[in-house]
Amino acid sequence: MDGKKEVSNSILFFLISVMLISLFAGASVYDINSKNSSLKQIIIPKYDNVRVSFIINDITFKKEDRLALNNALILAKKYNITFELGVIAQQFNENSNPETFKIYEDNKDAFEIIAHGLTHGSDVIFTDEFNESGSYGEFYIPSINRHIPADVQEEHIKKMKGIFEKNNLTTATKIFAVPYYEGDENTIKLAEKNGYKLIIQRLSSVQNYTEQHYGQIIALESYVYIPPYNIFSSSDLIIYNNKMMDIMAAGKKNVYISFHQINLEVLENADKFFKNLIEKNPDVKFAAISSRFEK
Numbered sequence: 001m002d003g004k005k006e007v008s009n010s011i012l013f014f015l016i017s018v019m020l021i022s023l024f025a026g027a028s029v030y031d032i033n034s035k036n037s038s039l040k041q042i043i044i045p046k047y048d049n050v051r052v053s054f055i056i057n058d059i060t061f062k063k064e065d066r067l068a069l070n071n072a073l074i075l076a077k078k079y080n081i082t083f084e085l086g087v088i089a090q091q092f093n094e095n096s097n098p099e100t101f102k103i104y105e106d107n108k109d110a111f112e113i114i115a116h117g118l119t120h121g122s123d124v125i126f127t128d129e130f131n132e133s134g135s136y137g138e139f140y141i142p143s144i145n146r147h148i149p150a151d152v153q154e155e156h157i158k159k160m161k162g163i164f165e166k167n168n169l170t171t172a173t174k175i176f177a178v179p180y181y182e183g184d185e186n187t188i189k190l191a192e193k194n195g196y197k198l199i200i201q202r203l204s205s206v207q208n209y210t211e212q213h214y215g216q217i218i219a220l221e222s223y224v225y226i227p228p229y230n231i232f233s234s235s236d237l238i239i240y241n242n243k244m245m246d247i248m249a250a251g252k253k254n255v256y257i258s259f260h261q262i263n264l265e266v267l268e269n270a271d272k273f274f275k276n277l278i279e280k281n282p283d284v285k286f287a288a289i290s291s292r293f294e295k
């Protein structure tokens, strides 16, 4: 009998320990930044070190970009968030409008520019053979499994970076969101060779939020893709919130929510999206991508 009691006591002890450990596992009590001697206790949130960044792709700073940028600015101020602007270098070089670009220049605390290709599509540079197949994608065309030759890819990356350098847009010489998120291994290696530190693109045929380190560059596919429409239904809000949670649950530290300008063209609807996401996740840190590199 005693033996049995001892066994059940140990089981009870074990269960209590497990409960206590799980209670405290997510909440340590260090304040590493404490400058004075008082040991202020802080609870480290469940998603500590996770950064969620918002990207608006296909920005060229033409006149038509103004609506989305102005709305993004309103949201940035309201929710204390920042937006990455995925800029297409060649179109920026040729068509940017000074008044539109001023929205960025006057609000660098709300915006950060990242690279989003030289031409974005294959139609500008490649031959009819590519165009006739209804293809797209500057660096890789998955619909026909077309790998763009490495020398062409490198030429594009160099020219893209050159335009950003010329305009002193430093973050766009470090962070690269590949057009359509479609690139191959060469895209990553060539971006690294040309000084990029972070590249966002699909890394496998099924999106599984992989992160890979290639030398000096980190390649990530931990993004939530928002399709190009401007009305969000309540089920959309749940779906995208859940996708973000999935990535965090998979242990990824960087999540990118990827928009098109059209998503931001109706302010009321865009506001619904951000209100839902931010209020539902009070312990998630929404921050600029470059903050990853700050010490």
Ligand SMILES: [Zn+2]
Pocket: 057, 058, 116, 120, 179, 180
């Ligand atoms: Zn794009």
